[in-house]
Amino acid sequence: MTSLRFLYLNDGHFNGVLTPKVGKLQYLESLDLRNNSLSGNIPEEIGNLTKLRELYLADNKFSGGIPSSIANMMDLEVVNLSDNSFSKQIPTRIGRLPNMTTVVLHNNQLMGPIPSSIQNLSKLKVLHLQNNKLTEEIPIGISSEIPESLGNLKSLKELNISNNNISGHIPVSSSNLKGIESLDLSHSKISSSIPKSLAKLGELAILDVSNNKLTGKIPVGEQMNTINELKYFANNNGLCGMQIMIQCPEDILPSEGIEIGEDDEKLSWIFWVGSWIGILVGFFLSILIMGYSLDFLQLFKIW
Incomplete structure (x- = not known):
């Protein structure tokens, strides 16, 4: 049993907890427990699975924090903990995983800032943090704004941090995401203007900034001319531009x-x-x- 490499128990209607004994499966490369009714905390012993490449625990009833021992899984490429009740902050040690390509944590109750250590995940392609409680009600000295460091994720294809209480502005460093295809910042408290430099993101197909506090002119030219659906800019009372058919004062x-x-x-x-x-x-x-x-x-x- 300890030499097991793949364990797929998804959609099995299992309940109960994940015991510390899971840490004894030291040769495990893929663990899939999706779509069950497992609950409780993930034991720190899961960090003993140093050969693990894929961790799927989505659609369960797990709670507590994401164990910091996850940083011991140096081969980890995909982690999907979505649709649970995880709380506390995203562990900063997640930035120590050099092979990570996919981080999916949406539909939880995660709090605090997006750790700047994520910028170290040079192979990261998918980052989904939507529908959490990433709020501004955090200790003094810690910011809930979109970190400039996200602009260092040069391999990123999808970034979704919608439906949080993230404030501040859209970082100019976002224009460094040359391969980004989908950027969803909707339903938050983002203010200021949309950077003109986003027009140079040649792969960008979806830019959803609806339901924020953005102001100013929506950039035009290059890639921004292809993003013209009204719903992507809706419910920002201070925006103007061709995309939403509201003329800006400077264009009269x-x-x-x-x-x-x-x-x-x-x-x-x-x-x-x-x-x-x-x-x-x-x-x-x-x-x-x-x-x-x-x-x-x-x-x-x-x-």
Whole structure:
């Protein structure tokens, strides 16, 4: 039994607790206990599984903190502890795992800041922390803002920290996430403006900043021109821009017009406004033409 390499007991309707004896499975490479009714704390002895590459404990009833001994699993690549009742802070020692590619901790009750040590996970591709209690009600001197260090995760593809109480601004360092495809910062307390540098993220397909306290102009140009769904920017009372069809004060054209080549953003506004005017004019002309056509046909009406 101690030489077991793979243990898959997912969807087994198991209940009870995970005992310290799990630490004796020292050759285990993959442990999957998803979709059961296991409860209690994860024992610190789990850190003895130094050959483990995949840890799936999602969709159970685990509680307490994430054991700091997880940092002993130097081969760990994937950890999924989502949909449980884990509380306390994310252990800072998680940043010691050099092979980590996926960290999924959503739908728990985790508190405190996002540890800056996560920046050390150079291979990290997926980071899901949504629907937790990462709040600003934490000890003095500790910030609940989005850490600038997240910008160091050059391999990151998906970042979701939505539905927390994270405040502050969107770090300019976010523009370093060259491979990011999905960035979800919605339903938090983020303020200030959206950095223009996000337009240079060539792989970005989803940018959801809805339900925050953002202000200012939504950047245009390059990749930002492909992100135009209203829902991604909704419920930010201070935002303006083409994407949400609210004109910004600085884009109101002076009566004498603007010089050619002065600003690509203003030219984009001209194109957008002109398109809508053309649609409206075409609509009303169609109605007039139809009206005249009906009057003309009345001349040939057979009584």
